[in-house]
Amino acid sequence: MPKRTNEHRVETESNNILRELIVSVAIFRELSEKDYGVDGVIEFFNSDGSMCGAEVLVQIKGSRNVPVKKGLVKTPSIRTDTIRYWAQKKQSVFILLVDVSRRLIYFEDAKYLARVNAKKIQVQKTISFSISEGNVIDAQGNCAFRKEVFISDKFDQSKAELAKLIFGFREIYKQLIVNAGRDCFMVLDHDDPRIDLLNGMSESFQLCWYFFRVHAEMHDFYYFLKLSYEAWRCEVVEMHVTETADYLREQFHYLLLMVIARKNTYSMFWEENDRKVINRLDKDFDLMLEVAKGNVGFHNVEILNEYFL
Incomplete structure (x- = not known):
C-alpha cells in the first residue's frame, strides 16, 4: 500500500501554515502545474478586502525545528541553476523557510540573494543561504514581509x-x-x-x-x-x-x-x-x-x- 512520507506531511503542513499566517493580508495560490522552482503565488489585498494586484512568487522549504545560530537560519541546499532562473523572472521571487514545529516562516528575497552571491552561484552547483531570524512571518503580523516585497518590486x-x-x-x-x-x-x-x-x-x-x-x-x-x-x-x-x-x-x-x-x-x-x-x-x-x-x-x-x- 502507498505510504505517506514525512516529506509529504511537512510540505502539506508548510502550505497550511502559510495560508494561516497570511490570511489577514493575502491569499496563497498553490500552482497545480508547478513552475520550475516556484511553488505558488501570494497575492495581497487592501484593508477593505479588495485585491490590490500586488503579488509575489514563492518557493517553499519546510522543516521541523529549524535551528537558529547567531541570529541566522540556513536554507536547505538549492540548485544554482534554479537560482539563476529566479533571477530572470520579471516578478519578485521569495524563499519561504517554514518551521512547522514553531509555526513560523522565515523569508528572503531570492533575487537579492542571487545578486549578492553571484560569484558563488557562478561556480557552485548548489548553495545554502542564510536568512536573518528577524525576517519572519508569524502570528503577530506580516508587515515586514509585505514591505520587503514592495522594495523587491521597485x-x-x-x-x-x-x-x-x-x-x-x-x-x-x-x-x-x-x-x-x-x-x-x-x-x-x-x-x-x-x-x-x-x-x-x-x-x-x-x-x-x-x-x-x-x-x-x-x-x-x-x-x-x-x-x-x-x-x-x-x-x-x-x-x-x-x-x-x-x-x-x-x-x-x-x-x-x-x-x-x-x-x-x-x-x-x-x-x-x-x-x-x-x-x-x-x-x-x-x-x-x-x-x-x-x-x-x-x-x-x-x-x-x-x-x-
Missing part, C-alpha cells in the same frame, strides 16, 4: 536610479553644496525651480536605497517648509531651500558610503548587467570617498569638475 527602478546617481554624483553634489549652508531669509516664489530639483533628489535617493534593500524614508522640501511655514507668515523663504539641501547632502554622504562599502559585493552583478557602472566606480572611487567623508565643500568644489580629454 528593483528595476532602483537599479536605474542608482546607475544615474553613480554617473552624475559630481553634479548632484555640486547642486547640494551651492544650495546648502546659507543663512538667508529672502522670500521665494512658490514655483522656484530648486524646489522640484531637491524633491527629485529626495525621491531618487529613496529609490537608490531600495537597491540595497533599505527602506530609508527621505524628507523633501515640503517637509521642511511645513515645519516653519506659519512662523514665516505662509511664505516660502531661502531658509527652506537651505534646510532641505543640508539634509539631503548628509543623506547623500550615507548613500555614497553604502555604494563604496558594497562595491565588491555587487561587482559581479554590475559586470553582468551594466559594465559601465563598475568602470565608473573604479574611475571615481577616490573622489567618491572624499565626498562621502565630507571633505568636499564650497571651498574646493572645483574638484568636482570633470574634463574629458
